[in-house]
Amino acid sequence: MPGDLVPTADAAKAIGVDRRTLQRWVSQGRIEPTLTTAGGHHRWDIDDLKRQLREMNRR
Template sequence: MITTGEAARLLGVSQPTLNRAVRRGRLRPTLTTPGGHRRFDSAELSAALYFEGPE
C-alpha cells in the first residue's frame, strides 16, 4: 500500500489531480484509514495508467 503522495508521484501527477480523479470515480483507493487517509495498491495504479494512458 502506498500513500496519496506516493501514488501521485508514481502516476506523474500532483496530489490535487489524484484527489480529483478519486472524487470523479476514475481511481479508487484500495483502503481508506479510519482517519480518512487513502492508500493505493501500486500494481492497480500501474494497471490503470496502462489502460487509460496519461492525461
C-alpha cells in the first residue's frame, strides 16, 4: 500500500477538478479510491488516480 495517501479535496486539487466531481465519479463507479476509512472518507494515491483517469478517458 502506498504511504502517501491524500484526502479527496487534495486529490481533486491535484487533478484540477472540484472535490464534488471526484466524489460523483466514485458514486458513479467510474473511479475507485485507494482506501476508504471506517468513517467513509476516501484516501487517494495520486499516481493511481491519474492512471484511472487515463483509462476512463479511453472508454
